[in-house]
Amino acid sequence: MDGLYIGSFAHALGAQQRHIRESAEAGLLRSAPEDLEAAGFRRHHVCEPGDTAYDLAHAAVAQIAARGDLTDIDAIVYATCLPGGETGTGPVRDVKELMDFPAGRLQAEFGLSRAIVVGLHQQACTGALGALRVAGALLATEPDWRRVLCVTADRFPAGAWYEQAYNLISDGAAACVVGRDPDVCRLLTVHQITNGGLGRAGDDETVGTYFAYTHRLVRQAAARVGLTPADLDWVVTQNTHEKAWEILARLLGLDHARVWAPTLADVGHVISADALVNLSALLGSGRARPGQRIAVPMAGFGLNWQCAVLEVAA
Amino acid sequence: MSTLITGADGYLGRRIAAALRGQDLILAVRCADETELDHKRARLAHVADAPVVPVDLRDADPFARVDPRQVTRIIHAAAVIRFDVTRDTADQVNVAGTARVREFAHRCDRLDQLMLLSTLYSAGRRRGEVHETRHDDAGFVNHYEWSKWAAEECLLDPPGLPVTVARLPTLIADDTTGAVAQYNAFHHTMRLYHAGLLTLLPGDPATPLSLATAEFTVDAVTALLAAPPGVYQICPGPVTLGAAIDTAFAVFEHDPGFRRRMLPRPIPCDQASFHDMAQAAQRLRGGPLQPALASVTPFAEQLYLPKHFRTDRLRAAWPGYRAQDATALVAAACTDLIERSFRVTAN
Numbered sequence: 082m083d084g085l086y087i088g089s090f091a092h093a094l095g096a097q098q099r100h101i102r103e104s105a106e107a108g109l110l111r112s113a114p115e116d117l118e119a120a121g122f123r124r125h126h127v128c129e130p131g132d133t134a135y136d137l138a139h140a141a142v143a144q145i146a147a148r149g150d151l152t153d154i155d156a157i158v159y160a161t162c163l164p165g166g167e168t169g170t171g172p173v174r175d176v177k178e179l180m181d182f183p184a185g186r187l188q189a190e191f192g193l194s195r196a197i198v199v200g201l202h203q204q205a206c207t208g209a210l211g212a213l214r215v216a217g218a219l220l221a222t223e224p225d226w227r228r229v230l231c232v233t234a235d236r237f238p239a240g241a242w243y244e245q246a247y248n249l250i251s252d253g254a255a256a257c258v259v260g261r262d263p264d265v266c267r268l269l270t271v272h273q274i275t276n277g278g279l280g281r282a283g284d285d286e287t288v289g290t291y292f293a294y295t296h297r298l299v300r301q302a303a304a305r306v307g308l309t310p311a312d313l314d315w316v317v318t319q320n321t322h323e324k325a326w327e328i329l330a331r332l333l334g335l336d337h338a339r340v341w342a343p344t345l346a347d348v349g350h351v352i353s354a355d356a357l358v359n360l361s362a363l364l365g366s367g368r369a370r371p372g373q374r375i376a377v378p379m380a381g382f383g384l385n386w387q388c389a390v391l392e393v394a395a
Numbered sequence: 396m397s398t399l400i401t402g403a404d405g406y407l408g409r410r411i412a413a414a415l416r417g418q419d420l421i422l423a424v425r426c427a428d429e430t431e432l433d434h435k436r437a438r439l440a441h442v443a444d445a446p447v448v449p450v451d452l453r454d455a456d457p458f459a460r461v462d463p464r465q466v467t468r469i470i471h472a473a474a475v476i477r478f479d480v481t482r483d484t485a486d487q488v489n490v491a492g493t494a495r496v497r498e499f500a501h502r503c504d505r506l507d508q509l510m511l512l513s514t515l516y517s518a519g520r521r522r523g524e525v526h527e528t529r530h531d532d533a534g535f536v537n538h539y540e541w542s543k544w545a546a547e548e549c550l551l552d553p554p555g556l557p558v559t560v561a562r563l564p565t566l567i568a569d570d571t572t573g574a575v576a577q578y579n580a581f582h583h584t585m586r587l588y589h590a591g592l593l594t595l596l597p598g599d600p601a602t603p604l605s606l607a608t609a610e611f612t613v614d615a616v617t618a619l620l621a622a623p624p625g626v627y628q629i630c631p632g633p634v635t636l637g638a639a640i641d642t643a644f645a646v647f648e649h650d651p652g653f654r655r656r657m658l659p660r661p662i663p664c665d666q667a668s669f670h671d672m673a674q675a676a677q678r679l680r681g682g683p684l685q686p687a688l689a690s691v692t693p694f695a696e697q698l699y700l701p702k703h704f705r706t707d708r709l710r711a712a713w714p715g716y717r718a719q720d721a722t723a724l725v726a727a728a729c730t731d732l733i734e735r736s737f738r739v740t741a742n
């Protein structure tokens with residue numbers, strides 16, 4: 082991924098911020114709230130009843146537009162793990178009703194007339210990094226293109242548990258731009274592992290395989306850019322059980338102080354957006370210095386694992 | 396001349412009774428009432444033609460129904476053998492129970508031998524070479540180990556009784572065919588790996604494991620009935636933890652269902668990481684992980700404490716001693732577990 086940069090990070094979360102105990106009382110959780118609190122979760126964000134995943138995506142992209150960064154967009158790559166559109170209650174006669182085109186709606190809404198659209202929906206909680214990888218591939222094969230807008234958005238349907246694989250879930254979206262012009266980070270690589278044999282893995286298998294695969298993922302991702310895990314200056318993680326990365330840091334030979342997930346307690350796991358929320362927080366904190374290398378690993382159902390490696394540019 | 400076997404209906408006690416079939420035996424079993432006693436008598440009738448008496452080692456006089464004048468040999472096999480046993484239960488059954496066996500033994504005027512079935516892990520936290528001698532207190536990783544060490548001390552400390560301590564290995568199969576009739580930490584761990592519920596490996600892959608069949612162990616115990624008193628370590632030849640895991644996965648990978656799931660081999664982790672993972676897993680709601688980990692976690696620390704058990708005394712006392720191929724045994728046991736879909740029925 083030579084000569085690619087990433088920046089213009091933005092995110093939007095469900096409008097209702099709830100304490101974990103409120104959600105437990107409302108029947109939105111599977112685990113006892115004290116068990117999720119022991120994992121590090123405290124609050125999460127849930128959409129207002131009429132809000133959709135598209136609304137969240139729109140809100141995130143609108144922030145980029147407001148900053149004047151939504152220019153020269155040649156493609157939109159839109160990732161979601163819940164791609165179903167709005168459907169009625171009766172039998173479907175015209176299957177168009179089952180189709181949904183949120184990336185196309187963003188293109189039209191923000192006047193991105195020259196952008197083509199790509200959808201990703203089989204990478205679950207790793208989709209945001211899949212979008213970065215596809216963006217990089219598109220830029221590699223289209224020499225005249227300059228910038229690709231990457232978006233991820235998910236909103237759980239009414240009545241769904243806001244808990245997956247023992248993680249507290251928030252509705253939310255995140256967006257960023259991958260392009261050729263210098264930006265806050267260089268995008269060095271995105272590495273992916275898929276094990277379709279575990280495509281229907283339950284929560285316990287998902288947790289059980291998490292350590293071996295994430296260990297492998299980070300090592301392989303680092304190796305793709307000539308590094309070892311110990312060479313990484315930061316590891317920006319998803320918001321998951323706080324013990325998970327204490328363990329993984331030891332296994333990978335990393336200083337746990339370099340593991341960054343400051344929004345765990347108050348944002349929760351936003352499908353594939355929370356790692357980008359944490360990345361924004363790191364870049365906004367001023368602690369990441371030019372030249373430092375950042376790994377952003379994600380794990381998701383499917384089962385999928387992806388890890389991006391970035392270098393702070395400015 | 397009669398041999399009293401405590402825990403005679405247990406996994407090993409039953410097999411020892413069968414091996415001594417034809418000798419005068421008294422089979423002591425724990426039972427809640429006459430109905431259970433009748434049930435156990437019926438089961439043991441297939442093993443040996445011998446009287447079955449109720450003995451609960453938690454009672455003040457557990458051997459009230461045994462005539463000490465008849466007893467010339469005691470094989471004390473009764474014990475709680477769970478790694479997650481509480482200190483209180485371990486103390487009541489394994490330590491105080493052994494003290495009651497000792498008291499009874501003192502009343503047996505014709506006693507030739509009192510054999511305690513102990514464990515290699517009465518060595519506790521010590522590392523390196525472990526000799527067939529009395530242990531001092533090196534600390535223990537669970538209450539079970541402590542209680543078996545304390546039981547040894549209970550018999551070895553005051554002289555005067557013809558005590559044999561047989562320290563047993565981890566039994567993972569009935570015999571070299573690999574047939575598994577009883578689960579322990581080994582089988583629970585294999586089930587977790589096969590199910591993809593665990594991908595961390597607690598322990599140093601170089602740590603030797605002492606795994607054996609019940610058949611080998613019973614042969615050793617019966618051979619030691621003719622040996623002088625003392626401490627013996629029944630260890631058939633070790634396999635390293637890493638080799639055992641590689642062997643198990645090589646077997647699992649012949650299973651099409653396992654192969655399709657492409658499960659990774661576990662990665663060795665440090666003790667703190669495994670402890671953190673096990674602690675966190677305790678708060679995962681009601682899945683299959685917790686009960687299986689409950690049997691593995693209290694033992695996991697031992698996998699960081701490599702021990703090499705000396706067997707000089709055993710081999711001198713047992714001319715028939717033959718080292719067993721522990722790698723082949725792991726393969727056979729794992730094959731059996733897969734063929735049974737990890738379901739085990741006690742025979």
